[in-house]
Amino acid sequence: MDKSAFEERKTISAPMHASLRHDSAHKHVAGSADYIDDMPEPEGTLHAALGMSDRAHAEIVSMDLSAVRTAPGVVWVMTGADVPGHNDISPTGRHDEPVLAEGRVEFHGQPVFAVIAESREAARKAARLAKIEYRDLPHWTEVTDTLENGATLVTDPLTLSRGDADAALAASPRTISGEMRIGGQDHFYLEGHIALAIPGEDDDVTVWSSTQHPSEVQHMVGHALGVPSNAVTVQVRRMGGGFGGKETQSNQFAAIAAIAAKKLKRAVKFRPDRDEDMTTTGKRHDFLVAYETGFDEEGRIQAVKANYAARCGFSSDLSGPVTDRALFHADNAYFYPNVRLTSQPLKTNTVSNTAFRGFGGPQGMVGGERIIEEIAYALGKDPLEIRKANFYGEPGSDRVLTPYHQPVEDNIVARIVDELDHSSDYKARRRAIIDFNAKSRVIRKGIALTPVKFGISFTATWYNQAGALVHVYQDGSIHLNHGGTEMGQGLFTKVAQVLADAFQVDIATVKITATTTAKVPNTSATAASSGSDLNGMAAFDAARQIKERLVAFAAEKWGVSPDDVAFVPHHVRIGETLVPFADFIKQAYMARVQLSAAGFYKTPKIHWDRAKGMGSPFYYFAYGAAVSEVSIDTLTGEYQVDRVDILHDVGRSLNPAIDKGQVEGAFVQGMGWLTTEELWWDDKGRLRTHAPSTYKIPLASDRPKIFNVRLAEWSENAEPTIGRSKAVGEPPFMLAISVLEALSMAVASVADYRHCPRLDAPATPERVLMAVERLRGM
Amino acid sequence: MQQTGRIRLILNDEDIVLDDVPATGTLLDWLRLRRRLTGTKEGCAEGDCGACTVLVGRLLDGDLVYESVNACIRLLGSLNATHVVTVEHLAAPDGALHPVQQALVDHHGSQCGFCTPGFVMSLYGLWLASDRPGRPEIEKALQGNLCRCTGYEPIVAAAEAVAATRPSAVFDPIERTRADVKEKLAALAPRQTIRMGEVGNRVVIPADVGALAEVLAAEPKATLVAGCTDVGLWVTKQMRALDPVVFINHLQELQAIERSDGGLTIGAGVTYTQAFAALCEMVPALRPLIDRIGGAQVRNMGTIGGNIANGSPIGDTPPPLIALGATLALRATAGRRELPLEDYFIEYGRQDRRPGEFVESLFVPAPAADDRFAVYKLSKRRDEDISALCGAFRIALDHAGTVTYARLCFGGMAGTPKRATHVEAALRGKPWTEATIVAAAMAFEQDYTPLSDWRATAAYRMLAARNLLMRFYLETTGETAQLHRFEEVA
Numbered sequence A: 001m002d003k004s005a006f007e008e009r010k011t012i013s014a015p016m017h018a019s020l021r022h023d024s025a026h027k028h029v030a031g032s033a034d035y036i037d038d039m040p041e042p043e044g045t046l047h048a049a050l051g052m053s054d055r056a057h058a059e060i061v062s063m064d065l066s067a068v069r070t071a072p073g074v075v076w077v078m079t080g081a082d083v084p085g086h087n088d089i090s091p092t093g094r095h096d097e098p099v100l101a102e103g104r105v106e107f108h109g110q111p112v113f114a115v116i117a118e119s120r121e122a123a124r125k126a127a128r129l130a131k132i133e134y135r136d137l138p139h140w141t142e143v144t145d146t147l148e149n150g151a152t153l154v155t156d157p158l159t160l161s162r163g164d165a166d167a168a169l170a171a172s173p174r175t176i177s178g179e180m181r182i183g184g185q186d187h188f189y190l191e192g193h194i195a196l197a198i199p200g201e202d203d204d205v206t207v208w209s210s211t212q213h214p215s216e217v218q219h220m221v222g223h224a225l226g227v228p229s230n231a232v233t234v235q236v237r238r239m240g241g242g243f244g245g246k247e248t249q250s251n252q253f254a255a256i257a258a259i260a261a262k263k264l265k266r267a268v269k270f271r272p273d274r275d276e277d278m279t280t281t282g283k284r285h286d287f288l289v290a291y292e293t294g295f296d297e298e299g300r301i302q303a304v305k306a307n308y309a310a311r312c313g314f315s316s317d318l319s320g321p322v323t324d325r326a327l328f329h330a331d332n333a334y335f336y337p338n339v340r341l342t343s344q345p346l347k348t349n350t351v352s353n354t355a356f357r358g359f360g361g362p363q364g365m366v367g368g369e370r371i372i373e374e375i376a377y378a379l380g381k382d383p384l385e386i387r388k389a390n391f392y393g394e395p396g397s398d399r400v401l402t403p404y405h406q407p408v409e410d411n412i413v414a415r416i417v418d419e420l421d422h423s424s425d426y427k428a429r430r431r432a433i434i435d436f437n438a439k440s441r442v443i444r445k446g447i448a449l450t451p452v453k454f455g456i457s458f459t460a461t462w463y464n465q466a467g468a469l470v471h472v473y474q475d476g477s478i479h480l481n482h483g484g485t486e487m488g489q490g491l492f493t494k495v496a497q498v499l500a501d502a503f504q505v506d507i508a509t510v511k512i513t514a515t516t517t518a519k520v521p522n523t524s525a526t527a528a529s530s531g532s533d534l535n536g537m538a539a540f541d542a543a544r545q546i547k548e549r550l551v552a553f554a555a556e557k558w559g560v561s562p563d564d565v566a567f568v569p570h571h572v573r574i575g576e577t578l579v580p581f582a583d584f585i586k587q588a589y590m591a592r593v594q595l596s597a598a599g600f601y602k603t604p605k606i607h608w609d610r611a612k613g614m615g616s617p618f619y620y621f622a623y624g625a626a627v628s629e630v631s632i633d634t635l636t637g638e639y640q641v642d643r644v645d646i647l648h649d650v651g652r653s654l655n656p657a658i659d660k661g662q663v664e665g666a667f668v669q670g671m672g673w674l675t676t677e678e679l680w681w682d683d684k685g686r687l688r689t690h691a692p693s694t695y696k697i698p699l700a701s702d703r704p705k706i707f708n709v710r711l712a713e714w715s716e717n718a719e720p721t722i723g724r725s726k727a728v729g730e731p732p733f734m735l736a737i738s739v740l741e742a743l744s745m746a747v748a749s750v751a752d753y754r755h756c757p758r759l760d761a762p763a764t765p766e767r768v769l770m771a772v773e774r775l776r777g778m
Numbered sequence B: 001m002q003q004t005g006r007i008r009l010i011l012n013d014e015d016i017v018l019d020d021v022p023a024t025g026t027l028l029d030w031l032r033l034r035r036r037l038t039g040t041k042e043g044c045a046e047g048d049c050g051a052c053t054v055l056v057g058r059l060l061d062g063d064l065v066y067e068s069v070n071a072c073i074r075l076l077g078s079l080n081a082t083h084v085v086t087v088e089h090l091a092a093p094d095g096a097l098h099p100v101q102q103a104l105v106d107h108h109g110s111q112c113g114f115c116t117p118g119f120v121m122s123l124y125g126l127w128l129a130s131d132r133p134g135r136p137e138i139e140k141a142l143q144g145n146l147c148r149c150t151g152y153e154p155i156v157a158a159a160e161a162v163a164a165t166r167p168s169a170v171f172d173p174i175e176r177t178r179a180d181v182k183e184k185l186a187a188l189a190p191r192q193t194i195r196m197g198e199v200g201n202r203v204v205i206p207a208d209v210g211a212l213a214e215v216l217a218a219e220p221k222a223t224l225v226a227g228c229t230d231v232g233l234w235v236t237k238q239m240r241a242l243d244p245v246v247f248i249n250h251l252q253e254l255q256a257i258e259r260s261d262g263g264l265t266i267g268a269g270v271t272y273t274q275a276f277a278a279l280c281e282m283v284p285a286l287r288p289l290i291d292r293i294g295g296a297q298v299r300n301m302g303t304i305g306g307n308i309a310n311g312s313p314i315g316d317t318p319p320p321l322i323a324l325g326a327t328l329a330l331r332a333t334a335g336r337r338e339l340p341l342e343d344y345f346i347e348y349g350r351q352d353r354r355p356g357e358f359v360e361s362l363f364v365p366a367p368a369a370d371d372r373f374a375v376y377k378l379s380k381r382r383d384e385d386i387s388a389l390c391g392a393f394r395i396a397l398d399h400a401g402t403v404t405y406a407r408l409c410f411g412g413m414a415g416t417p418k419r420a421t422h423v424e425a426a427l428r429g430k431p432w433t434e435a436t437i438v439a440a441a442m443a444f445e446q447d448y449t450p451l452s453d454w455r456a457t458a459a460y461r462m463l464a465a466r467n468l469l470m471r472f473y474l475e476t477t478g479e480t481a482q483l484h485r486f487e488e489v490a
């Protein structure tokens, strides 16, 4: 039956591993993709705005909000005392982060009250009318200030140790010690934070929130309202970017909107202005890394000791796991025979820093790569030589143990680096650059090849679980839902491909639906690059269950063995019979087969004992490498990125087009972090770079002039992940370290490469020029 | 206030008449909240991200031109007699995407998609205006659009790919109605001054420059709005109440550009884009500067008059204009007066503009043929950033290579755009040699005491100012002394 149709359509439109375009691409360009602010507002929707502290650290002596209350359009002014449940949104349960500050403020810009008004404009105008009297307390915004003034921590530090670092340092032929400052980074998702809360009956409230973590928003809203989680439904169809900035930072806006909505029995929308968003939400952590290394004349590392002190802000937020991950990546791809790494999650009077693509890993890795650079300049060698001399060894060798005692078993870094070394013509270009620099007075060039090895899995082991809900309707159309959120990374597209592949139908048959806590509960943040690994598997599991029931049904009805039932493009093959998928589903429905399933997945193998600093926190590693070539102007410090070549490992790609997009985007974002994106606080502790006018992310004209990006097509995940793919969100971010190091080489040329320039990040034109000046004086 | 007239415009394919426009209402809020055209996004509300980009068509010297602008800082009252085109207007009636949109889809040019409508509109504007743009043109057209997801590569690739299709070959929404719209807009130009709103919320659109002078005489505290690239932020960020708001962007008299043997007269209302087209003809060395001011949207809105009138110490046009010896014409009901541009800037926050006066035009004398001139801007990010410092250099040498004339002016080094008179003196009469430069550079300390802020430290500003003088010298000797993204030095 129906063989002719089958002959015509032997393939499906978008199986796994196909370069399908983003599911919303058409809507994006047409302007018809709805973000939360674009949804029609319920009648009578009110709007919220924040009143913020203008002190970095102070006691609140008195608060006169009368002018705010009587301002036109104002319906309610809410303070911490009005929070019906707990005035706390600490994601790790440390009770150190109020929704609205009471009694004391701990950073400049901390929310102290919220205005609810008939319009957003009215709320924003009224919020400026408060009269708050403060008694100032001493404030520390810089890591160095904090270190000199008691070094208070926001959470427990971590130590990773293997071998005897002190003894090995003492015994090393050569040692170097130094310090490096690494700046933070604002996420600058193009869509700022937003929440729309719609009150329901009883305790119920539905919150549309631009969040990467709907379950946590659900819990926090429930916690703040003092109602159980089952009263709160949180939904999100898409975000206009997240990058980690919407993992915990959505809680505040959602909680305020929900509290006001319940109190006033009207829908409340809360969309902070960009300046408020950047002032009141956390960023990538800045670090001060103090390092010491011992090595031999060949550049082989004997020992590394490093302390990673981080600006965490006034509360813990995710600073524990972020600073942990910095330590997990301080080794990057290098074997440290003896090592002792410590973290110092410092409390500062700044906004509480949070997750950001790489989650501390990039800072850890930048510190590790600085050590390589130091050794290379000390020995007068090409840093690539030092890198190769220190790579983790082949599996089974005595050079595979990480500082956290997990062996590196899937190491492909040497192959990646060798391929890129050749394909980019690195060595010849480096020689040409050294010749060029010898002749050029003002313009100098630099080139660097840096690798990436990044551990995949949440280090909070219980986060490595996911759920999906799949319905097949009577007409054969499929409804897909899972706990992951879509922020542009193409997760929804990839998971839909998994499902289309499983059922052998066109992607158009699969309807992708908004993430909601009502369909899939207890989800983890869409973070740690884990989205497709976890949710792809959960959806696959749901499909597996439905397919098993369908196979059993077919075997019984057609009287064949289950082995003779197969899902083939648009059809089910039952013995010799081909039944169109939709017809088959209809028959299954009539026979009362359950056509819906909840899928589940948890990552196997991983475990982590934080107290001991030992375990296998990562399921696998993702690898990559980049070569960057830059030019600098030694009179002004200005620079440009002339060429970048990348070879990156995504295992067997679920969608090469989307993965390539992730690699390119992550690289440029990482380049911004290390070059022009600078966070600057004034002496009052006020962040002065709080909008795109003052905070400069890369433009089209900043991207590499020549940009060659390739995926390592030969790579397959050694672990049985979905389609043997690998996570892609975070790892390529760190490829941009090659830009920083290329700039460093260009600077080093002014002193004939005799000194490591110790170029800190972000390497703004000013930092580059000042490094040039410093080296000229040496 | 007695209401006279109404604001009329075209929005996509609809004729709009407004008789109640809030003085500080933005185009973006009107589109999103009143018209429910939510394709246009708000990413920053300060003109820096481009998510709100729309095209505005207006008559310029009888031509209908469409330019990309930032709807977030464009006030609705400034749109009389214009055609506003939003992303919703691009697809064909049957839903088929416009080639510009389709190219972005085909090249995977969107990830989160929030920036995308803005990119569509910027690329559409470029596509309409430019035949086969190359990478430099594409990048310049995108300087005002931020994308945090893609790294831009696929967006630029899409722009390159679509360049081969030309408007005449497709069903283009703007080309299709061009003749009609042109006729309509000509009819909408105000013949009388438009006034609306009550005290506290008044909009005035003067019929001509004479009417403007009268309005200002009666209301010296009125806020003039030209391109709104400064005023827009007072509204969206500082929530300032402005009353009355007097729009001048439409005044044809302020748009005039007159070339004479002695130089160029530029009306205060001429946009950066138009002004630099003329200025660069006369002084080609200004060309790199225009690529460094704002993004395309800001250059299409912001005016030379506004850049001067606001008195900012970090405006980019005053340093080169002062180095070129420009003079300013101020006008009031009482008449017109002229003064050297440098005298206009008295001190930080204070300018020589009397109540009732407005900036009418600027005269830029043509430099002598063998004058050497350059302007250099330094900023944290090369494009679409405010200057940390901006220096303009002009010298003349005699046959023996001795400096006979030196005029240097910097922004970002003091409370106003200010000449480096001590450095000038140290150069004058000296041979144009490296030794002279090294010695003269020390005199910057006498001219300036710069500040430290988030753009740069005082130390960097001082060091870089000296080094820019060295760059200027080296370039006159033929040395490669700066990087160029857009044009390779010949």
Ligand SMILES: Cc1cc2nc3c(=O)[nH]c(=O)nc-3n(C[C@H](O)[C@H](O)[C@H](O)COP(=O)(O)OP(=O)(O)OC[C@H]3O[C@@H](n4cnc5c(N)ncnc54)[C@H](O)[C@@H]3O)c2cc1C
Residues within 6 Å of the ligand: B046, B047, B048, B223, B224, B225, B226, B227, B228, B229, B230, B231, B232, B268, B269, B292, B293, B294, B295, B298, B301, B302, B303, B304, B305, B306, B307, B308, B309, B310, B312, B314, B315, B316, B317, B357, B358, B359, B360, B384, B385, B386, B387
């Ligand atoms: C994203 C962005 C990027 C920018 N980048 C740059 C940059 O790179 N370099 C730079 O120099 N500037 C930059 N600016 C600032 C701004 O573009 C300029 O200052 C601009 O020239 C102001 O002109 P306007 O016509 O928009 O002025 P408006 O905002 O309309 O007015 C500015 C001020 O001038 C007054 N005014 C305007 N016209 C007159 C007149 N004819 N007579 C008297 N008073 C008048 C107004 O009342 C107001 O006080 C940027 C702004 C934005 C938003």
Ligand code: FES
Residues within 6 Å of the ligand: B041, B042, B043, B044, B045, B046, B047, B048, B049, B050, B051, B052, B053, B070, B071, B072, B073
């Ligand atoms: S919203 Fe960012 S430029 Fe208008």
Ligand code: FES
Residues within 6 Å of the ligand: A190, A240, A241, A488, B109, B110, B111, B112, B113, B114, B115, B116, B146, B147, B148, B149, B150
């Ligand atoms: S696609 Fe997300 S900002 Fe451009």
